[in-house]
Amino acid sequence: MTINHTPEAFPPGEFLRDELEEREWTVTEFAEILGRPVQAISEILNNKKEITTETAVAIGDALGTSAELWLNLQTAYRLNEQRRQRGGVVVSPVARRARLRDVAPIAKMKARGWLPQTDDLDELESAVCALLDVRSLDEPPLFAVAARRANTEEPISLEQTAWLARVRVLGRDAEVAAAFDADAFAALAASVPRLLANGPDDLKELPARFAACGVALVFVEGLPSGKIDGAVVFVGDRPVIGLSARGDRFDSLVFTLLHECAHLVLRHITPSTPVIVDDNLDEAQQSPIEIQANEQAARWMFPDGFDVVALRVPAVISAASRHGVHVSLVIGRLQRDLNDWKKLRSEIPRVRTHLTDAGLLS
Secondary structure, eight states, X not given: OXXXXXXXSOOXXXXXXXXXXXXXXXXXXXXXXXXOOHHHHHHHHTTSSOOOHHHHHHHHHHHTSOHHHHHHHHXXXXXXXXXXXXXXXXXXXXXXXXXXXXXXXXXXXXHHTSXXXXXXXXXXXXXXXXXXXXXSTTSOOOOOEEEEESOTTSOOOHHHHHHHXXXXXXXXXXXXXXSOOHHHHHHHHHHHHHHTTTOGGGGGGHHHHHHHTTOEEEEOOOOTTOOEEXXXXXXXXXXXXXXXXXXXXXXXXXXXXHHHHHHHHTTSSOTTOOSEEEEESOGGGOOHHHHHHHHHHHHHHSTTXXXXXXXXXXXXXXXXXXXXXXXXXXXXXXXHHHSSOOXXXXXXXXXXXXXXXXXXXX
């Protein structure tokens, strides 16, 4: 009996038993021919043991067939069993691990401590669903959010979604006043540049001031390739402002903070906002509300108008003193207005170290 057609997905032991019956070989005789233990051959015939590559070669030599025939029979049966289980209630661990990585950057989130260091798929899926605030991995995460990111021409990435979810979780856990006080918050936003006149060390005072107005302020370092600077996210009726410190520049962080504050004060973002609203960092493509937010941030930073009498170091320092702001905010504004003005770049402080030392950067 020679099998040369594509077999159905039956256990390979059944085909092997037919071959032995046609030759009138007993299991013991076949085991002797193969030089294998009788128990091993019996387990193959009863589908309790799989045919390995070495055994497939031996069976092929004994029966005058190819080794590939027996390996293909074993593989076809194994695949059929996997499909049968998947069509029922069992999903393979491989499929579950792949699905997790379709919805979140698992490795990056574990490295940052946002997910538990576990290989238990039930525990990991539960943690991802809790972070994204979804009932299952098939449910897309939703945010009431305005997000300031650099790649607005692309769909929001897994890294950005994970960062927004982390901001939302920290904002939910933060201690804030009972309700958002819009008037008090507007007054606070206008004072932020003066409150930070001494530089990054003053950042540690801001979360408490924001909390007193009913706003949670959190600092969450972005994931690699995240390309996100900041966002306003709502947790119920509570506004949460998240900053990533991307670029590690004090002037950029302050302007991003004021920009997100402007969205709240101008009511561009509310608890009922259903989807992502992008802040395009490319000024040529900004929407009217982004222009409004930038203009409001600039007015808070320089309420009497921005002016520097000369592009020299003493004039820049004098302008910072006159406006009551840190000198880096004047330098940053000059770099933006002139595009390539690089003087005093060394005077722009880094912020991540200060935030880390203050226990603010998650």
